[in-house]
Amino acid sequence: MGRCREEANGIGKRYMHQLRFHGFMVFCFSAAEVEWLNKLQNHWRELLYGIRKGVEAPNIAAGKKEVHRNYKNAVN
Numbered sequence: 001m002g003r004c005r006e007e008a009n010g011i012g013k014r015y016m017h018q019l020r021f022h023g024f025m026v027f028c029f030s031a032a033e034v035e036w037l038n039k040l041q042n043h044w045r046e047l048l049y050g051i052r053k054g055v056e057a058p059n060i061a062a063g064k065k066e067v068h069r070n071y072k073n074a075v076n
Helices: 002-010 013-021 031-052 057-075
Strands: none
Touching: 031 057
């Protein structure tokens, strides 16, 4: 679990907070899951960048649903 915490800290506390804020529980147990978290972080970065750039709201909502769907698929 110690290594897991170090890996999870690498994705950034701000992004962990954002994931929790949107109803995600963030756990990691393997290198593959840490890699998945990094991909999720990049996806959130793209979404947040899009929000700052004024992307249309429906596209952002669809992106959030996709992230949530991918998370559910990865967990199950």
